[in-house]
Amino acid sequence: MNASDTSHHRWLWTGIILTGLFVLVPLLLSLAGRSYFYQIANTIMIFALLAASMHLVTGVAGLLQLGHAAFYGIGGYCAALLATHFKLSFVVTIPLAGMMAGLIAFLVAVPTMRLVSIYFAVATLGIGQMLHVITLNWVPVTKGPNGILLFGGMKVFDIDFSKPVPAYYLVAVIVAACIYVIHCLSHSYYGNALRALREDDQCADAMGINTPRLKLESFTVSGFFAGVAGALWAHTAGYISPADFNFNVSILILSMVVLGGLGSLPGSILGAIILIGLPEVLREFKAGDFRNIIIGIVLFGVILFQPRGLIGEVSALDFIRNQFGLGRKAKNDANKTDGKQMRVGWL
Amino acid sequence: MSAFLETLQLGRTFGGLKAVDDVSIAIQQGELVGLIGPNGAGKTTLFNLISGFTAPTSGEVRLKGERIDGLTPHDIAQRGIGRTFQNLRIFPNISVFDNVTVGAIGHENIGLGSILPWQKAKSDRITQKSFEALQAVGLLEEADQLAANISYGKRKYLEIARALAMQPDLLILDEPAAGLNETETQHLASFISRLHQEGRTIILIEHDMRLVMSICQRVIVLASGRKICDGTPDMVQKDTGVLEAYLGVDE
Numbered sequence: 001m002n003a004s005d006t007s008h009h010r011w012l013w014t015g016i017i018l019t020g021l022f023v024l025v026p027l028l029l030s031l032a033g034r035s036y037f038y039q040i041a042n043t044i045m046i047f048a049l050l051a052a053s054m055h056l057v058t059g060v061a062g063l064l065q066l067g068h069a070a071f072y073g074i075g076g077y078c079a080a081l082l083a084t085h086f087k088l089s090f091v092v093t094i095p096l097a098g099m100m101a102g103l104i105a106f107l108v109a110v111p112t113m114r115l116v117s118i119y120f121a122v123a124t125l126g127i128g129q130m131l132h133v134i135t136l137n138w139v140p141v142t143k144g145p146n147g148i149l150l151f152g153g154m155k156v157f158d159i160d161f162s163k164p165v166p167a168y169y170l171v172a173v174i175v176a177a178c179i180y181v182i183h184c185l186s187h188s189y190y191g192n193a194l195r196a197l198r199e200d201d202q203c204a205d206a207m208g209i210n211t212p213r214l215k216l217e218s219f220t221v222s223g224f225f226a227g228v229a230g231a232l233w234a235h236t237a238g239y240i241s242p243a244d245f246n247f248n249v250s251i252l253i254l255s256m257v258v259l260g261g262l263g264s265l266p267g268s269i270l271g272a273i274i275l276i277g278l279p280e281v282l283r284e285f286k287a288g289d290f291r292n293i294i295i296g297i298v299l300f301g302v303i304l305f306q307p308r309g310l311i312g313e314v315s316a317l318d319f320i321r322n323q324f325g326l327g328r329k330a331k332n333d334a335n336k337t338d339g340k341q342m343r344v345g346w347l
Numbered sequence: 348m349s350a351f352l353e354t355l356q357l358g359r360t361f362g363g364l365k366a367v368d369d370v371s372i373a374i375q376q377g378e379l380v381g382l383i384g385p386n387g388a389g390k391t392t393l394f395n396l397i398s399g400f401t402a403p404t405s406g407e408v409r410l411k412g413e414r415i416d417g418l419t420p421h422d423i424a425q426r427g428i429g430r431t432f433q434n435l436r437i438f439p440n441i442s443v444f445d446n447v448t449v450g451a452i453g454h455e456n457i458g459l460g461s462i463l464p465w466q467k468a469k470s471d472r473i474t475q476k477s478f479e480a481l482q483a484v485g486l487l488e489e490a491d492q493l494a495a496n497i498s499y500g501k502r503k504y505l506e507i508a509r510a511l512a513m514q515p516d517l518l519i520l521d522e523p524a525a526g527l528n529e530t531e532t533q534h535l536a537s538f539i540s541r542l543h544q545e546g547r548t549i550i551l552i553e554h555d556m557r558l559v560m561s562i563c564q565r566v567i568v569l570a571s572g573r574k575i576c577d578g579t580p581d582m583v584q585k586d587t588g589v590l591e592a593y594l595g596v597d598e
Contacts, residue, residue: 181462184462185459185462188461188462188470189448189452189457189461189470189473190457190458190459190461190462192441192445192448192449192452193449193452193453193457195438195440195441195445196438196441196449196452199438199439199440199441200436200438202400202420202436203432203436203438204438204449204453205419205420205421205424206398206400206420206421206424206430206432207421207424207429207449207450207452207453207509207510207513208421208424208425208450208452208453208454208456208513209421209449209452209453210421210456210458211421213458214458217458217459221459313440314440314442314493318491
């Protein structure tokens, strides 16, 4: 591969994103000087990861997931229980929580994968409700509606990650790494295979795509990342209860994905920023009870006037593939083929 | 030498109806065979049996000597059978290029691990094969358009390109000329002949008699689920059984 092959601006964009996440936002937060703002920033990042993980399974693979909060909750409870009962370091509980959520997602997916469209959606809805009821009623383990308080802080090598700034960086690093993986999956040819499932899974099967395996994989991976998000939530909030993971949360995540644009990863992230950030902004402006009405109007308006979402899938995919050079760089490669033809002509 | 693809007493019943009844056909490597028959003759069912969409109730399907009946469609596709659909089934909301990649992705059998850096060669092969397929059907210009936005005729070629990207040993085209006008059909005929001359084995399921008779070396006729004739276009055209099946029996 020669130098002209790197006509995309991968490093520029990576630089912009990382500078924003690790320098600009913390700078603004420290200028604002209220630890509450750090908490909002963490919540936005956690929901960005939740929306990104749902984007993979619902936006790209086209499996309508109505129980995403279940895997978020499994991650949250898993991390909380491992930290309080087994006194595991929070660093260890995060991947373990993800794996547990991924495992449960896999077990749920095996029987439900044969279901299509609305039937699949209702099955996931059932999973979500089931988890909610379990967390409410399995009092000896989950402490029921009282929830679990995570005490003991988050210390590694004398850095106390329960302080606002380290906590922000912890969440930012993990969320960025997870979203990077989702980015690789959804924008590479693997993503094309998932999109083929969404568009017409029978036809994809006839093309040699192992559709049951891909559905299983995408659902499991999505569950894993939701579990990681749950663990981050448990540790940064310091307290979890069943209400954090109920049906409303599943719908909130789905709204983020649809608002930003089904199938569009940057859209999902933008959706999370808007639906978590906007209520807080409105709170600052003392919008009071009008807050929820305004959010409702925003959702309604976007769906009405921009049904493909704020950043539609097609433009998001074009932009990212061109700038990050995943899969094919549309125009360049076409020219390359033309060049070959011309050379043949000269000979 | 055993045939490239053969069905042995293949049968499929739906309820009491014998959609495909005791059909044995053999296709040799490099052949271009037409499969014709009146509506409801069982052409598409036979084809679905071969490509794994429907499981046979009796008989066998063998590809290169190995039994493939009962396998899933993706297994059969990976063993080298590429197909198009009677009523176009492209992926409308992704680009023309991305549509074609799906065939190549199936051939490479990519999974979760494909995003690892050392798997880049696979991804490069997919890019290359997809461009070759698009070039073969003359759709390079449209590569970046949404598949839903190109014309009906071009979508037909897109479907063929997607099947070609699978690098199939056997290509089955299910009524590719349906909905095309005379000029387009002629263009398609010469395109299919070219694919055949390049050494591909092709089964052409078609309603358009002239298309089949003009380019196929051999024609198989189905009627009411049974094979009623198998021979050169000349033979088939003179066969009284075929005439009866198409025109009805003279009282």
